[in-house]
Amino acid sequence: MKDPVSVLKDYIRFPSVSADTAFHDGMTGAREFVSDLLAGAGFSVETVETPLHPIILATRGGDPSWPHVVIYGHYDVQPPDPLDLWKSPPFEPEVRDGRLYGRGAADNKGPLLVHLSAVLRLLEEQPELPLRITFLVEGEEEIGSPSFQPFLEKYRDRLRADFVFLSDTGSPREDQIVITTGLRGILTFEIEITGPRGDLHSGIHGGAILNPIQAMADLCASLHDPDGRVNVLGFYDDVLDVEPWEREQLAMLGGDEKAYAEFLGVSGFHTPPGFSPFEAVRFQPTLEFNGIGGGYQGEGSKTIIPARAFAKISCRLVPNQTPEKIADLVMKTIRERTPAGVKLDIKPGHGGSPYLVVPPRRPNTPAGQNPVLARAFDAAEAAITRSFGKPPLYLREGGSVPIIAKLQSVLGLDSLMIGLFLPEDNLHAPNESFHLGVMERGIEVSKTVLEGIAAR
Ligand code: BES
Numbered sequence: 047m048k049d050p051v052s053v054l055k056d057y058i059r060f061p062s063v064s065a066d067t068a069f070h071d072g073m074t075g076a077r078e079f080v081s082d083l084l085a086g087a088g089f090s091v092e093t094v095e096t097p098l099h100p101i102i103l104a105t106r107g108g109d110p111s112w113p114h115v116v117i118y119g120h121y122d123v124q125p126p127d128p129l130d131l132w133k134s135p136p137f138e139p140e141v142r143d144g145r146l147y148g149r150g151a152a153d154n155k156g157p158l159l160v161h162l163s164a165v166l167r168l169l170e171e172q173p174e175l176p177l178r179i180t181f182l183v184e185g186e187e188e189i190g191s192p193s194f195q196p197f198l199e200k201y202r203d204r205l206r207a208d209f210v211f212l213s214d215t216g217s218p219r220e221d222q223i224v225i226t227t228g229l230r231g232i233l234t235f236e237i238e239i240t241g242p243r244g245d246l247h248s249g250i251h252g253g254a255i256l257n258p259i260q261a262m263a264d265l266c267a268s269l270h271d272p273d274g275r276v277n278v279l280g281f282y283d284d285v286l287d288v289e290p291w292e293r294e295q296l297a298m299l300g301g302d303e304k305a306y307a308e309f310l311g312v313s314g315f316h317t318p319p320g321f322s323p324f325e326a327v328r329f330q331p332t333l334e335f336n337g338i339g340g341g342y343q344g345e346g347s348k349t350i351i352p353a354r355a356f357a358k359i360s361c362r363l364v365p366n367q368t369p370e371k372i373a374d375l376v377m378k379t380i381r382e383r384t385p386a387g388v389k390l391d392i393k394p395g396h397g398g399s400p401y402l403v404v405p406p407r408r409p410n411t412p413a414g415q416n417p418v419l420a421r422a423f424d425a426a427e428a429a430i431t432r433s434f435g436k437p438p439l440y441l442r443e444g445g446s447v448p449i450i451a452k453l454q455s456v457l458g459l460d461s462l463m464i465g466l467f468l469p470e471d472n473l474h475a476p477n478e479s480f481h482l483g484v485m486e487r488g489i490e491v492s493k494t495v496l497e498g499i500a501a502r
């Protein structure tokens with residue numbers, strides 16, 4: 047097999063931005079690239095068409111009594127802008143100081159290739175390996191996986207497996223790998239406030255009507271309390287307490303708040319009372335403004351009352367909140383608080399995804415129900431300890447991977463998630479990179495896990 051780093055470079059050269067139709071060819075290129083790799087490894091590869099971006103489904107069948115693992119990844123990436131902040135162009139991969147720079151290097155092209163390389167190496171060594179493997183590689187993860195639900199209904203039989211194996215989460219340090227035990231759910235929507243029929247002269251009409259930007263600013267400001275909690279009645283009603291072992295694991299991580307603040311470039315934190323920043327991102331729900339706009343944005347000034355203002359909002363959800371209920375509560379609150387004199391429109395985003403929790407077999411939990419997953423956790427713990435020098439910690443993450451929760455709620459499939467990207471990898475930002483040492487050690491770990499779950 048070719049050197050994984052040069053394969054990753056070739057893969058990054060396809061600009062597979064799912065959010066923007068201008069990148070259609072990049073999407074096709076990345077998809078064909080992955081399909082060819084899988085076909086070369088002897089998988090039977092199917093490209094499943096969807097209304098938007100096709101899904102790659104590739105299988106290595108075998109005796110029905112063999113264990114079956116689904117390996118998940120996504121071939122789409124985030125838009126690369128702002129382009130001027132990249133040190134090397136986003137789709138021209140470059141190695142600097144042991145890291146490979148390029149859009150998608152860490153999210154999720156590198157980590158997917160970790161598992162793919164592990165499979166290639168393993169099958170080269172053991173062509174008769176008694177393990178069924180299905181690769182499920184989607185192209186809509188970064189836009190909320192709108193095509194996944196119908197796909198799942200149609201292909202559920204092909205996805206009946208023992209568990210899902212993936213790396214689309216992070217670890218805090220190169221020498222402290224995390225097995226991710228949960229992800230936050232997510233809900234997105236956009237609100238628009240409109241006032242007059244068009245932009246107005248602010249001298250001729252100013253003082254007579256409510257300015258849509260002012261209405262939007264007041265409305266947005268009302269959605270949090272000064273202490274940082276979300277100010278929506280009932281928002282926290284269903285939130286479950288954190289399990290003691292989760293706090294213990296986090297304590298073992300021993301996060302340094304000062305270093306975290308410096309890393310982020312902020313002078314301090316703003317968390318709900320009683321939660322450290324490390325706890326807040328894992329254990330608390332949020333309501334965030336992702337974008338806000340309206341009125342004149344050009345150079346100089348322009349004296350107008352704008353006709354409209356908008357805000358893009360997302361909520362992250364924790365156990366046991368549901369996207370449906372939180373959407374109802376937040377939207378009802380926004381409607382009630384919209385002042386007279388302007389008009390409100392709410393556009394829901396993609397379907398919304400619930401939180402996910404995969405209680406690990408340890409620490410302090412009884413052995414899992416699923417023996418193959420239990421073997422996978424054991425093998426992962428041993429291999430991480432050997433390859434990275436320290437046992438993994440078991441922690442929840444703040445990010446979301448919507449389809450992993452769907453695979454659990456619809457098919458009952460739990461996941462083994464090994465965090466392979468690091469805080470310095472700059473996910474969704476300029477100068478994204480993937481640590482090549484983590485990549486090589488990740489391949490060893492993945493290979494050991496797959497070997498460990500094969501039938502004997
Ligand atoms: N790989 C991330 C999810 C992630 C990030 C998990 C950090 C853990 C830590 C994934 O590609 C992603 O960005 N997901 C989106 C989902 C959204 C578009 C529905 C997210 O979390 O914002």
Ligand code: ZN
Pocket residue numbers: 124153188473474
């Ligand atoms: Zn992402």
